[in-house]
Amino acid sequence: MPDGNMTAPDHFDRAQFTAMQDGTAEDYAKIQAHDREFAKHSVDRVLSHLNLLAGDHGGFRIDRLTHSLQSATLAHRDGADEELVVCALLHDIGDTLGCFNHADIAAAILKPFVSEKNLWIIENHGIFQGYYFFQHLGLDRDMREQYRGHPYFQACADFCAKYDQNAFDPNYDTMPLEAFEPMVRRLMSRPKRSIYMKPARQAAE
Template sequence: MSHRLGDDAGRTPLLRPDWGYVDPPALDAFRAEDWSRLREQRRIFDAEQHVKHVLRLLEASAADPSFGYQVNNFRHCLQSATAAMIDGRDEEYIVVALLHDVGYTVCPTNHGAFAASLLGPYVSDAARWLLEHHQIFLAHHYNDHPEEADNATQRELWRGHPHFEATAGFVERYDQTTIMPGQPEAPLASFAPMLARLLSRPPRLIIPRED
């Protein structure tokens, strides 16, 4: 039994009724007018949908159970962002706090890189570095961990880096402590305007590093 979401031809509905589909069955058959249509329609699509899609990544875990922490990852992220907001941090910092663990449940072994890839084109080099490395820096706080003792010193590989202290400070204040009930948790919707302003910045190209 097949399930179809869309019109009688099986096509997904377009965001706007005055938009058109492109017809070629493969990318290498697209014509210049197809690419032009996609470019123009995507410009509007991203402007209207990007924030919703990003917030939905986090919101999808709102009702998740916990594997032992007293709050789940969604609430941890809200607590982190709320603490940054209460401390008077700027909007970029608050959004970074909100989304630093957005990949925690779907990309647990490399969630720092996940968040850095998501926000990297829109944030400063310092914020992108923080996102990418915060997972490693967090191990510094794994006191008496039976399996992570060797990882606790990994952050020392970057001591002296321009963003070392800022990343260590973020983890100290906004990551390792925001895991308990009773801490302020602003609603997710309150961060949407901040995220919208961040994602409205012209994205910069992030070139992957060579191994």
């Protein structure tokens, strides 16, 4: 006979619909409760994914994780604010999944937590970084000029110049991931925006 102390099967704590249009308030309350618990561990998943960059040199002198750490170290030692340091740390986190659009993946992860300026920097750093090497691949190194006049053009150019294109030094005293983990946790503890929030202009109306 079943043990009387057995907990209810897991499916009893799940929504019962098979199409979202048929869900009830009770169903979505269950889902929201699970979402809140799942979100508590989002930083752990982000850091685990960042660690996937370890050991992959991609032809460079240092692996992709060390490049990310070195980029963040340069930003931190330059006096950049914590948000930009975390952006530097995570700017290439999409390398393992988005070989052709890695910047988009990093931007999607950071979007709920960063300013419009820092989001634009991460979204566009790939093209701005091309200023330093596109000419060797038969591409136009000045591709970034299409954004000339944008209010964040110089900020993105500076990010690449100071924290990205020069972060490939195997002899640099790069800070460990543990030094940046508290920064990531603070930044990602509360989103500034989400798809469920009205844009600021709409909310004010």
